[in-house]
Amino acid sequence: MKTPSTRLNKKVIISAAMALLSLTTMVVQASVKIEAAYVLYGQSSDLTLLPMARVILAGAGQICPQLKASVGDQSNVSMSIRINPDELNFPVTVCEAIYPFSTQMQVENSDVMLPKINKDIVNITIFGDTGCKSSHQDCQLNSSNWPFPSLVTKVAETTSKPDVILHMGDYNYSGTPGNIAIKGLVNKVQVYDAGDNTTQGLCQIPGAYYGQNSIGSEFPDSWQHWQSDFFSAAQPLFSQAPWAFVRGNHELCSRAGLGWFYFLDASSSLLGQYHVQLSCPAAENPNPEVFSPPYLLSFSSLNLAVVDSANACDYGLLNSDSYINQFAILQNLIDSADNNKPTWLQMHRPLWGVDGLDAGGSCGNNSSAHYCYVNQTMQNAIEHSPLARSVDLIVSGHMHRFQLVDFKSQKHPDQLVIGNSGVKLSGLQPKTTKVLKIDKNKATVMGIKQFGYMNISLSSDKSWVGELLNPNLAEPVLLHCDSKKYPMCSKTKNLTN
Numbered sequence: 069m070k071t072p073s074t075r076l077n078k079k080v081i082i083s084a085a086m087a088l089l090s091l092t093t094m095v096v097q098a099s100v101k102i103e104a105a106y107v108l109y110g111q112s113s114d115l116t117l118l119p120m121a122r123v124i125l126a127g128a129g130q131i132c133p134q135l136k137a138s139v140g141d142q143s144n145v146s147m148s149i150r151i152n153p154d155e156l157n158f159p160v161t162v163c164e165a166i167y168p169f170s171t172q173m174q175v176e177n178s179d180v181m182l183p184k185i186n187k188d189i190v191n192i193t194i195f196g197d198t199g200c201k202s203s204h205q206d207c208q209l210n211s212s213n214w215p216f217p218s219l220v221t222k223v224a225e226t227t228s229k230p231d232v233i234l235h236m237g238d239y240n241y242s243g244t245p246g247n248i249a250i251k252g253l254v255n256k257v258q259v260y261d262a263g264d265n266t267t268q269g270l271c272q273i274p275g276a277y278y279g280q281n282s283i284g285s286e287f288p289d290s291w292q293h294w295q296s297d298f299f300s301a302a303q304p305l306f307s308q309a310p311w312a313f314v315r316g317n318h319e320l321c322s323r324a325g326l327g328w329f330y331f332l333d334a335s336s337s338l339l340g341q342y343h344v345q346l347s348c349p350a351a352e353n354p355n356p357e358v359f360s361p362p363y364l365l366s367f368s369s370l371n372l373a374v375v376d377s378a379n380a381c382d383y384g385l386l387n388s389d390s391y392i393n394q395f396a397i398l399q400n401l402i403d404s405a406d407n408n409k410p411t412w413l414q415m416h417r418p419l420w421g422v423d424g425l426d427a428g429g430s431c432g433n434n435s436s437a438h439y440c441y442v443n444q445t446m447q448n449a450i451e452h453s454p455l456a457r458s459v460d461l462i463v464s465g466h467m468h469r470f471q472l473v474d475f476k477s478q479k480h481p482d483q484l485v486i487g488n489s490g491v492k493l494s495g496l497q498p499k500t501t502k503v504l505k506i507d508k509n510k511a512t513v514m515g516i517k518q519f520g521y522m523n524i525s526l527s528s529d530k531s532w533v534g535e536l537l538n539p540n541l542a543e544p545v546l547l548h549c550d551s552k553k554y555p556m557c558s559k560t561k562n563l564t565n
Contacts (some may be wrong), residue, residue, distance in 0.1 A: 271384020
């Protein structure tokens with residue numbers, strides 16, 4: 069028979085053991101390196117704007133910390149673990165939680181702060197194509213040939229902080245070569261790039277589907293390249309503003325798709341019923357591509373529609389049916405939103421980008437004597453599923469330059485291409501400002517072959533003003549833009565391409 073003292077001793081032992089376990093857990097959490105902590109936006113099941121915090125911890129299988137309010141008596145926020153796609157190549161743990169508005173949170177047992185955020189946005193900062201193209205550049209944070217880290221630092225040092233940061237995709241360049249070696253094959257093979265690695269107008273998969281994550285690949289997607297190309301460089305801004313991320317073609321499942329869906333994609337079980345974390349199927353799967361559904365971020369003064377254009381071939385109709393469906397879904401989302409607010413479309417590939425003809429000399433019906441108008445897969449899609457009338461601006465990257473296609477509020481929304489924030493710049497097409505006929509509509513097309521990012525300020529009357537900036541230059545303002553003017557952007561005096 070157990071005496072009361074025996075029972076008491078047992079309780080004391082159990083309590084001591086639990087306290088020791090709790091203390092051990094705290095020590096483990098406190099000693100784990102935090103690689104990055106940031107906030108991104110998604111859309112919940114009831115179609116509302118939903119911010120999510122993510123914290124990347126060094127080492128796979130770590131215990132998630134809590135988030136604590138930096139001031140006040142806000143309750144701690146528990147975090148859950150995202151599914152790791154490959155612990156060998158991603159030796160990190162990603163934790164996530166719903167993030168509150170109007171409260172700044174701190175990662176438990178650290179001095180890492182997350183931003184205080186609000187549904188009201190005025191100042192928007194836009195980056196695009198920021199990865200480091202290692203075959204041309206020295207991928208160091210202080211390299212003059214890779215400007216993204218220095219551009220981030222300049223934004224972080226400004227007194228007027230962004231309310232939200234938009235990224236146009238292509239985060240990981242040094243880790244995403246176009247050709248890879250696969251064990252058992254004599255020659256390197258081209259990775260699937262949604263038809264872009266074929267001659268203009270062909271738009272097909274060049275032979276069998278291969279990807280960096282195919283069995284036997286000697287260059288799979290990895291945390292090392294995500295860290296060096298994006299997370300280390302973007303670190304100064306994570307504590308200052310939330311992000312809206314969009315997927316680029318360098319984040320296809322044949323490339324850095326594993327990391328994209330683990331770190332930056334807005335899919336999450338936290339969003340509510342029927343939502344799950346998306347992931348890349350095996351490269352050997354009969355259907356190895358993923359077409360993420362579009363979603364709408366409804367801020368107080370702006371609707372931001374986010375479309376995954378990674379699989380949309382530029383110069384043909386590969387995957388056309390999938391994008392007809394994407395734009396039909398998008399139409400329904402916009403119809404359900406508050407149409408008294410302007411709607412912007414955020415996607416990596418431009419819907420209307422003007423590019424030079426390649427040696428093949430043709431890119432289907434959407435071409436002229438000198439230029440090809442991309443993206444043709446998505447242009448075909450909006451013929452079947454037209455864009456909502458409330459869409460008045462498309463913001464993209466993909467073309468490694470800045471470009472404006474201004475339709476002067478005719479049939480199509482205006483197009484901004486901001487793909488000049490890091491990757492080696494490409495030739496400017498067209499080289500001078502031109503008035504061209506695009507899909508039977510007159511448009512003014514202009515561009516700049518300079519590194520930079522864009523700041524935009526929204527006005528209460530649905531208009532906006534902005535500047536294309538490179539603070540590393542003697543004259544940091546490259547362009548002034550005003551949505552009320554035509555053309556809406558003008559170059560700074562004495563600026564040369």
